[in-house]
Amino acid sequence: MADPVSTGVCDAMSENTPTISVKFASGIYVLLVSLTLVTWFVGRSSLQGLPLSMLVLVIALFKAQMVGDYFMQLKPLQGMWRWVVSLWLLIPGSLIAIAFYLS
């Protein structure tokens, strides 16, 4: 029976995929949860305004970049795939920032 996950289109392409170390992955995880708590505290506080919204947005973009770089293992790649997540974060991130700035 065919593997329901891998279709075998390019099975061989990830043979040399590097692996993040356990300690580094754990460190990234702790950092991500800590930054999430910062965002939550900002949300719970009565404070609001553009600077805080931008701070929360920057934290979110940074966290997403960490997931892309280290959990998805894109950081060590060569070529266009290295920048897929960064490009995705740049476009919607910029549009969100512009919309909040103008509102």
Place this chain on the structure above:
Amino acid sequence: MFDPAAGQGQPGEGPLGAAGEWRNAALPETENRYPPGDLAIWVFILAELAVFGLFFASYAFTRMQHVALFNQYQLTLDRTSALINTVALLTSSYFVVRAVQAIKSNDTQLCQRWLWAAIAMAALFIAVKGHEFAHHFAAGINLSTNTFYMFYLSLTFFHFMHVVMGMVILTAIALKARKGGYSASEHTGVETGASYWHMVDMVWLILFPLVYVMR
């Protein structure tokens, strides 16, 4: 080149160490041009990211026309549930990273256990989000209540369905791992599912602050 032992860490290795050691421990150098897993899943991931990106931008620009309304109804959302869900997804993603590390060291049993742990975290997300949806629907809130709820319900439900799909994928991988279907030399399926799952997590990391916090 790729060091197959890199994922195991070194006994006595400091978590920080010198900057170079830290970087090497993070991700070894590679000449690989392709992301982990099957290329087909990455085409799918790109399409999903494009849709979510469009959704996020639409939310932000629509908010420009209804700032007071968006700020008013955003306060009705449960941020603590959103926090629990964010931590659940981050934890789940971390567990999937550990599953990939385990299979690369040819430990099928450990890989399987990490995958089930990740699925449990996804189930927690489903339970908390489902409770939130039930609360809104019981209060008579639906897509036509107002513009904010239209975006909130459609964005979060769209993401919710991706979590469900991710759970199905991770379960299929865990079941195959239980049968010994993966090894250190053949684990593309695990990496494919992992890549999809990290995408689901990453999208939520933007959705959470945008919908629940930014005002």
